[in-house]
Amino acid sequence: MLSKTMRAVLHALSYGNIEVESARRLADLKRLDAMRIFLKKLDAKVYNGDHEVPIRLYFPTEESMKEENAKKHPAPVMLFFHGGGWVTESVENYDRVCARMAQSTGHIVVSVEYRLAPEYRFPTALLDCYAAARALYTGLLPLSVSADQITVTGDSAGGNLAAAVALMARDRGEFTIKRQILIYPALNNCYTEESPYPSVQENGSGYLLTAVKMEDYLNLYQSSPADRQNPYFAPLLEQDLRNMPRTLVLTAEFDPLRDEGEAYARRLEEAGNDVELHRIPEALHGFFALGIKFLHVQESFRYMNDFLKREA
Numbered sequence: 001m002l003s004k005t006m007r008a009v010l011h012a013l014s015y016g017n018i019e020v021e022s023a024r025r026l027a028d029l030k031r032l033d034a035m036r037i038f039l040k041k042l043d044a045k046v047y048n049g050d051h052e053v054p055i056r057l058y059f060p061t062e063e064s065m066k067e068e069n070a071k072k073h074p075a076p077v078m079l080f081f082h083g084g085g086w087v088t089e090s091v092e093n094y095d096r097v098c099a100r101m102a103q104s105t106g107h108i109v110v111s112v113e114y115r116l117a118p119e120y121r122f123p124t125a126l127l128d129c130y131a132a133a134r135a136l137y138t139g140l141l142p143l144s145v146s147a148d149q150i151t152v153t154g155d156s157a158g159g160n161l162a163a164a165v166a167l168m169a170r171d172r173g174e175f176t177i178k179r180q181i182l183i184y185p186a187l188n189n190c191y192t193e194e195s196p197y198p199s200v201q202e203n204g205s206g207y208l209l210t211a212v213k214m215e216d217y218l219n220l221y222q223s224s225p226a227d228r229q230n231p232y233f234a235p236l237l238e239q240d241l242r243n244m245p246r247t248l249v250l251t252a253e254f255d256p257l258r259d260e261g262e263a264y265a266r267r268l269e270e271a272g273n274d275v276e277l278h279r280i281p282e283a284l285h286g287f288f289a290l291g292i293k294f295l296h297v298q299e300s301f302r303y304m305n306d307f308l309k310r311e312a
Contacts, residue, residue, distance in 0.1 A: 017212060017213065017216050020087060020088075020118065020220070040058070040059045040061075040099075041056055041057060041058050041059065041095075041099070042056070042057045042059070043055070043056050043057075044056075044057060044141070044142075046131055046132050046135040046140065046141070047131060047135075048127050048128050048130075048131035049131075051115075051128070053112065053113060053114065053128045053131055053132055054091065054112075054113035055091075055110055055111065055112050055113065055132055055141075056091045056095075056098070056110075056111045056113070057108055057109070057110050057111075057143075058098045058099050058101070058102040058108065058109040058110075058111065059075070059102060059108055060075055060102040060103055060105070060106045060107060060108065061103060074108075074143065074144045074145055074149075075106060075107060075108045076106070076107050076108070076145060076149040076150070076151070076308070077107060077108045077109075077110060077136065077143055077145050077149060077150045077151070078101065078102075078105060078107040078108070078109045078110070078150075078151050078153050078181075079110050079112070079132065079133055079136055079150060079151070079152050079153065080094075080098060080101065080109050080110065080111045080112070080153045080154065080158070081111075081112055081114065081129050081152075081153070081154035081157075081158035081159075081161040081162050081165075082094045082097075082111065082112075082154070082155070082158045083154070083155040083156030083157045083158045083159070083286070084116075084156070084157055084158075085156070085157050085186075085213070085214075085216075085217035085220070085221075086116065086117045086122075086125055086157045086160075086217060086220070086221040087116055087117050087118070087217055087220050087221070088116070090113060091111045091112070091113045094111060094289075097288065097289050098111045100292055104292070104301045104304075104305070105301070105304060105305060105308060107151070107308070108143065110132070110136060110141070110143075112128065112129055112132045114126075114128035114129050114132075114161070115128055117220045117221045118220040118221075121220075121221060121222060121223040122221050122222055122223050122227050122230075122232075122233055123223075123232060123233075125161060125221075126161055126164050126165065126168070126232055129161045129162075129164075129165050130165050130168050130169070133152060133165050133169065133175070133177070134174055134175060136150060137150065137169075137174075137175035137176075137177070138174070138175055147175065147176055147177070147178050148178055150177070150178065150179070151178075151179040151180065151181055151308065152165060152166060152177050152179070152180045152181075152245070153180065153181040153182075153183070154181075154182065154183065154185065155183035155184060155185075155286075155288050155289075156183070156184055156185065156186055156257070156285065156286070157186050157217070157221075158183075158185075159182040159183055159184065159185025159186060159187070159261075160185055160186045160187060160234075160235065162180055162181075162182055162185070163180070163182055163185055163187060163235040163264070164231075164232045164233075164235055165177070166180050166244060166245050167231060167232060167235055167238055167244075168232060170243055170244060177245045178245055178246060179245050179246050179247075179248075179307075179308075180244075180245045180246075180247050180248075181247075181248045181249075181250070181304060181307065182247065182248070182249045182250070182261065182264070183250045183288050183300070184250065184251055184252050184255055184257050184258070184261060184285055184286075184288075185249070185257065185260075185261050185264070186214070186217075186257055186260075187234060187235050187236040187257075187260045187261060187263075187264050188234050188236045188237075188260040189218065189228040189229070189233065189234035189236075189237065190228075191204065191211040191212075191214035191215045191218070191256065192211070192215060195211075197258075197259035197260050197263070198259060199255065199256055199257070199258040199259040199260075200256045200259070203254050203255055203256045203258065204256045207254045207255065207256070207284055207285065208284055208285060208286060209255065209256060209257070209284075209285040209286065210256070211256050214256060214257075221233075235264065236260055236263065236264050236267075240271070241267055241268050241270075241271035241273065242271045242272055242273075243273075244268055244271070244273045245273070246273070246274040246275075247265065247268055247273060247274070247275045247276070248275075248276045248277075248278075248303065248304065248307040249261050249262070249264065249265040249275070249276070249277045249278070250278055250279075250280060250288075250300055250303060250304075251277070251278070251279045251280065252279070252280050252283035252284055252285050252287055252296075253279055253280065253281050253282055253283055254282065254283065254284050254285075255283070255284060255285040256285070257285060258279065262277060262279070265277040276303070276307055278303050280296050280299055280300060282296075283296040287300075288300060
């Protein structure tokens with residue numbers, strides 16, 4: 001249980017609606033990180049039509065890889081889509097998160113700089129992410145990996161994009177995604193009192209990410225109200241979830257998105273997919289961006305590494 005002091009602090013920080021420029025400036029404070037100069041990384045790009053989509057590759061140390069595999073095989077790859085409600089955040093802001101992910105999993109992490117709403121609305125971000133996935137899976141990036149060595153991953157809005165990319169890949173048949181990790185993903189299309197999920201009402205105010213903010217994010221992301229009925233916009237709406245990747249879903253106890261992530265995991269499993277679900281007790285939405293010393297982050301990496309090591 002959260003203490004009264006912590007609840008008071010969270011309530012004070014869980015304010016009102018989204019003001020795009022202010023939210024972006026606040027998110028950009030994460031760039032002030034002295035540890036960034038020590039990151040082993042490489043900038044590159046892929047193409048979505050005529051648009052260059054920047055990507056950044058983060059490399060694990062040899063110590064973080066299995067010694068017997070580090071010399072014989074290239075590192076496996078994690079394709080990562082950052083969160084931020086489709087509106088804020090960037091590859092730069094997620095530098096430390098992705099570097100830590102590379103070290104903690106022994107994977108090369110490929111982080112995608114998809115275009116943000118409201119300047120670029122649905123489905124632009126999704127198509128940028130799909131283009132990055134297609135380039136990786138079809139060998140257009142200088143990484144010698146097979147589909148079995150790639151995991152598509154995202155947190156929050158990035159979890160939405162990861163799930164939607166997996167759906168689109170299955171539907172189009174251009175490549176096959178074998179594994180996905182969805183970290184407190186945004187998968188539904190409603191965060192008002194009409195939502196069927198208790199976590200929206202229980203955790204929709206006073207826990208940093210509010211239901212009001214989620215509605216703002218959806219309004220900024222959608223091109224029209226009709227988008228909210230599109231499974232690529234809200235993957236939980238997809239009726240046929242057969243032939244989806246092996247999936248790990250991580251949710252946070254005090255998160256308005258908790259129940260929809262868990263519902264998606266159950267529906268994937270009911271459709272015959274291999275699914276693993278874990279709820280992180282006492283965690284808030286966004287905890288994955290905290291330092292590695294936080295117990296919630298350590299617990300998440302234990303689940304992720306167990307999932308990544310297990311054979312399909």
